[in-house]
Amino acid sequence: MEESKKIKLLIPGFFSSKLKRNGKRRYKLQYINSHVEVKQTKEFIEANKKSLEENLRNIKEKYKEIVKRFYMKINSLPHINKTNFKRNIEETEILESNLFENKELALMGFYDVVFKKLQIPYNNMKKIYHELLHLSSSYYDEMKGIIYSGFEQYNKNTKQYIGRGITEGYTELLEKRYFNTQAYENGESYYFLEQEIVDKLEYFIGKEQMETAYFNADLNYIINELRKYSSLEESLKFIKIVDFIHKYANKNNLVVTQKIYIKKLYNEINIYLIKVYMKKFKLYSKIKNLNQDAIEDNLINYYNKKLSKISYNDIIFQKLKLEKYYNIVSLYFDNLSEEFKELFVGKSTRCKK
Numbered sequence: 631m632e633e634s635k636k637i638k639l640l641i642p643g644f645f646s647s648k649l650k651r652n653g654k655r656r657y658k659l660q661y662i663n664s665h666v667e668v669k670q671t672k673e674f675i676e677a678n679k680k681s682l683e684e685n686l687r688n689i690k691e692k693y694k695e696i697v698k699r700f701y702m703k704i705n706s707l708p709h710i711n712k713t714n715f716k717r718n719i720e721e722t723e724i725l726e727s728n729l730f731e732n733k734e735l736a737l738m739g740f741y742d743v744v745f746k747k748l749q750i751p752y753n754n755m756k757k758i759y760h761e762l763l764h765l766s767s768s769y770y771d772e773m774k775g776i777i778y779s780g781f782e783q784y785n786k787n788t789k790q791y792i793g794r795g796i797t798e799g800y801t802e803l804l805e806k807r808y809f810n811t812q813a814y815e816n817g818e819s820y821y822f823l824e825q826e827i828v829d830k831l832e833y834f835i836g837k838e839q840m841e842t843a844y845f846n847a848d849l850n851y852i853i854n855e856l857r858k859y860s861s862l863e864e865s866l867k868f869i870k871i872v873d874f875i876h877k878y879a880n881k882n883n884l885v886v887t888q889k890i891y892i893k894k895l896y897n898e899i900n901i902y903l904i905k906v907y908m909k910k911f912k913l914y915s916k917i918k919n920l921n922q923d924a925i926e927d928n929l930i931n932y933y934n935k936k937l938s939k940i941s942y943n944d945i946i947f948q949k950l951k952l953e954k955y956y957n958i959v960s961l962y963f964d965n966l967s968e969e970f971k972e973l974f975v976g977k978s979t980r981c982k983k
C-alpha cells in the first residue's frame with residue numbers, strides 16, 4: 631500500500647474559525663503509515679516469557695487485583711495477542727487523578743504509551759478497564775515517532791492522526807462486552823455514536839477478526855477488508871469521517887448548521903457501511919449457497935441492529951428509513967420475496983388499476 635495516501639475531505643468553513651473567510655476548503659488527509667504490525671523486539675519477547683507476577687511487579691498493590699482480573703479475561707480469549715499488555719504494563723505507572731490540581735483533567739482517564747502513564751478518572755475505578763484496553767493495544771515506534779493504538783495511528787511529529795473515532799468507540803464497546811456489561815444501561819458508557827458505528831463495522835469485519843486487529847494495533851487489516859468492497863479513498867474517508875464526528879459531536883455550543891452537517895455525515899457513513907456489508911454478504915451467501923429465507927433473515931437482522939433513536943448533544947440520530955434501506959438492499963439482491971418487501975415498503979405502494 632502507498633506509504634502516504636492523500637484523500638480529500640470537504641470540511642465546511644463553519645467548523646473552524648480559520649476557515650470562515652474562505653468558506654469550504656479541501657482538507658487533505660495523510661494516511662500515516664502502512665506498517666502496523668507489532669514488532670516482536672527482544673524486549674517484547676522477554677516480557678512475554680515472564681510470569682504475570684513478574685510483569686506486574688511495579689504495579690501498586692491496590693491495583694494489582696483489578697489488573698489481574700483484566701488480564702485473566704483477555705487471556706481467556708485465544709485469538710487476542712497479549713504482547714502489548716505484557717510489554718506495556720511492566721513500565722506503566724497507574725495514577726489516580728488529583729481533583730485539586732485541574733478539575734477537568736481529573737475527570738478524564740487516559741493512557742500514554744510514550745510516557746507510560748495510565749490515569750484512572752477521579753472516583754471512577756471502573757474506567758480502568760477502558761484504559762487497560764488502550765494499554766493492551768498500544769505500541770510506540772520510537773524511530774518513526776508513530777503511536778499505534780487500537781485502530782489509531784498518530785504521528786507525533788506532524789500531529790496527524792487517523793482512526794481515533796473507531797478506536798474510542800471500539801474500546802468502549804469491548805469494555806462493555808467483557809468488563810462492565812451494565813455500563814450502557816446505566817448511562818456510564820461514553821461515545822455512544824462511535825459505538826453504533828463500530829458495532830456495524832464489526833458486523834461487516836467479523837467479531838474475532840476485529841478483536842484480533844484491535845489488539846494487534848492493525849488498522850491495515852480494517853482498511854484492507856473495506857478495500858475489497860470499496861475504493862481505498864472511500865475506505866479512508868469513512869475512517870476519517872468517524873474521526874470528524876468523534877471530534878465535533880461532543881462539543882458544546884454547536885450551531886445548527888454544524889449539527890445538520892454532523893448528521894449528514896453520519897447518514898453518509900451509515901449508507902457506506904450498509905453498501906460494503908451488502909457486497910460482502912452477497913458473496914458469502916453465494917459461497918455458502920444460502921437459501922432465500924436465510925438471506926432475508928440476515929438482511930432483517932442487519933437493519934435491526936441497535937440505533938432506534940439517539941439524541942446526542944441535541945442532535946437526533948436515527949436509523950435509515952425502511953424504504954431507503956430496502957432500496958439499497960434491492961440493488962444487491964434480486965428475487966426478494968413479497969413478504970420481505972412488505973416489511974420495508976408496505977403494501978400500499980402498488981398502483982391502482
Ligand SMILES: [Zn+2]
Pocket residue numbers: 760764798801
Ligand atoms: Zn479512550
